[in-house]
Amino acid sequence: MAARTSSLTLDIELDTGEGAAPLKDQVYQALLAGIRSGSLRPGDRLPSSRALSARLGVGRVTVTAAYARLRDEGWLAPRAGSGSVVTLPPGDRAAAPLSVAVPAVQKRVSPRASLALEALSFRVQALRPFAIASPDYESLPGKKWTQIVARVSKSPWLHNGYCEPCGYPPFREAIANYVRRARGLNCAPEDVIVTSGIQQGLSMCVQVLFEPGEKILVEDPGYQPHRQALAYFGLRPEPVRIEEPGLDLEAVRSSGARGMLVTPCHQYPMGYLMGQKDRSGLIGWAASSGAWLIEDDYDGELRFDGAPHSALASADAARGSVVYLGSFTKMIYPGFNMGYLIAPKGLAAAFGGAKMLNDRHASEVHQVILAEFIAGGRYEAHVRRLKKLYKARRAAMIEAAQSLLGRYGRIVSGPQGTHLAFQFSIPVDDRKLAQFLRSACGLELRTLSECCIARRDLSGLILGFAGFTEEQIREGMHLMAKGIERFLSGQGEGR
Template sequence: MPRTPRRVDLAITVADGPAPLRHRIADAVVGELRSGRLRPGDPLPSTRALAADLSLSRGPVVAAYDELAAAGFVLSRAGSGAVVAPGADRAAAAGALSHVPAAGGEAAGIRAVTTTAPRWDLRPGRPDTTLLDAAAWRRAWRAAGTAVPGNDAGAGPSHERLRRVLADHLRRSRGVAVAPDDLLIVPGVGASLRALPVALGLVGSTVALEDPGYVEAWTAFEAEGARVAAVSVDGDGLDPAHLPRGARAVYVTPSHQYPLGARMPVTRRALLLDWARRTDSLVLEDDYDGEFRYDVSPLPALRSMPGAADHVVYIGTASKLIAPSLRVAWIAAPRRLRERLRVELESRGLVVNEATGLALAEFIASGSLATHHARVTRTYAARRAALVAAASEHLPFVVLDGVEAGLHVVLRLPDDVDDLDVVTRLDAAGVAASPLSAYAVATPVRGLVLCYAGLAETQAGAAIRAVADTLRPHIDQ
């Protein structure tokens, strides 16, 4: 079934000033993107409706929409109005504008993008890169620097050594038995998802995704022509019994459901593989932080189960274990699809440069990655314990989900609490967090996604007190 658009109430305020009205309207929309109240894929109100809300004539609103479309912030689709373009939120957060600002350095009605870091940055996806052994990292890059670059301009780097050591690492850490030739090295998961619908033959087909789930997967599949369908998750993750009829693929995070944190039990994993075999469909397994589990041993990846190699596209990444800025991930697809996927990735320029691959290969082969993994797991476990203890003391009236694994927890809020408003108030208190509703498409959920990877144990109490002080007026205790 087609994706149900998220309901958006665009309540913008157009600033006064000398700039043309169309610029000020466009600036207000960009401000909504920057704040997170608008997200990629969200529909904009019709020009007539927005003009009525603003008590303006329709002309300046039409001009503002045209300006936003020309800049790439929105997409205009015949018969279905304007929607926010993929990546528009990141462009707005980076300070991009739809026009040259008025003299004085700022667009009229838009505050300059602040460079002041929050006192406590609890947004997800941010491992503590200061825990990396700088000496070991430098040694790896020095070793990479001794290699003579290849000269094949007709293909991406082969990354032969990286694929070899990664195959061994995946066998030991995730139970995935994969041949080096079956691994494709890609520049991060988010960018590479766009290649999957074409390479895997999913254009025009239904792809099921977890809800709430990884929003970048939604936007990537939808932008490339797949029909996306939301499947609500529960305390055990996605239930295969709820997959829509006719779905040709499902995108899942079974080791640590993103963002709620559930671990898919072996019973559901077996049912999911049975569904894939029975319907000749694909399971896209994103094992984004499967290495981090604290109270029990990590479950092997879904891809490790017997027969999974024929139906599971396994996706792993170095972003949580090492650093997001490294931009290295890997994909193991069924062999019948591997060459199509490789060609599609290379045709889009989705390759990792040779030196980065050599350095990472040396870092793994030298044993430095295993040492780093052990060190950060101990550190993150302690930081998680400090955050959970602080929440028990200062937020006894709320529920934490996903505490057993990963690098973040979810603080659940009642459905009538506007978590976007809470995040804005937390920002004023020096706490950066993400609203749970931003990860949902059709499932109404409210909460805060809080990453503890960079939160020192000594700061957990102060940070959670700030969260508690912000939440108390919104919640009946």
């Protein structure tokens, strides 16, 4: 096995004052202490005597004398081509490194540590049917994108300094123009804050808009990492039941909450579209109570039948109650990891400061690339291509679900997005079923029950279709149908 070269000997400090021990003894004692403490371990290769003497600013004879003494005592061994290598004297082979006895003190961690551990249960899905937001080669941005990337990469030093915390100005302008056209949201570039995604925008909302311990409403069912993030950052999420007719406005009005997180254009995971009555009611409640609405518009562009529905924030410009969160994750690819926040009037500077304190700034190179892609009309052309591609894949999944799974339940999602919700009409432990389908059929699935807080009546599967060809979808649905039949007949694990 090759010896490891240690850099820990650079920490040696020598005393050259009057009355100090000889330098060769100080070097010897420092190296011996490192070996005994475990900082230098058997197999570590020490620097050559010439290199170490240069680092310490002493004569080479000083280091060779220290090395010779350690070799004589069995702490070092010569190795051909490797210099001196740390070992242990025969009598100390089984000895543990010396340690100082210190009374054991129970370390404290924040109560939020348990929330952080819980968040890891929302694992990254493998790239196989029916993972959500699973990219494929057909749905990537294409040739024009790679041309822009290649050109910008030729002079990366132009955009690799510190960026303004709020974002690269041409990128903010491109986003403002885009959301005006695509989402009906009239905002200035100065209102746009570039983020690393919707989840960072959400954490910034908590920091800027709320006090610790305040109540915030969340949809039930809803996206579990976001409600976990709200709790992690110190708020008290409270569920509001979401059903096909709409949400419980009376529960909202009587809640005493300081805000609500909503997905009005494509409710996650059920796919419902928020009706006009609920939109007006929410905006009226926020305006009259001083509450905040946080709009998660994670795939608002991807409506397959007609033009996209306007954002909730587009109806709130005069009141300033809605913070809009958008992302490019679904449209470009997940690894791009870039989104934006549109702040109500007067709050952009505060959100910019929050961005500064969170992670300083987003990559300017990525912003330059996407700014050109959007400004040149390429992004909207890319979205149109995705809508055509995903519409066909969605249709293939619905047809297969109705044909193969109709006796177990129904598809409930609307005509938008990159996933469908299949709700069981028979009693099924969807979590155990998902585990069985993963192990027995090689399918990746999230469940409806995992999205719920207070609701106990929902059982179903969330099926991503965007990253898979129509053939892969049909094959996967056949596998799923057979797997569900095996599971319900008692052959599934854990039944």
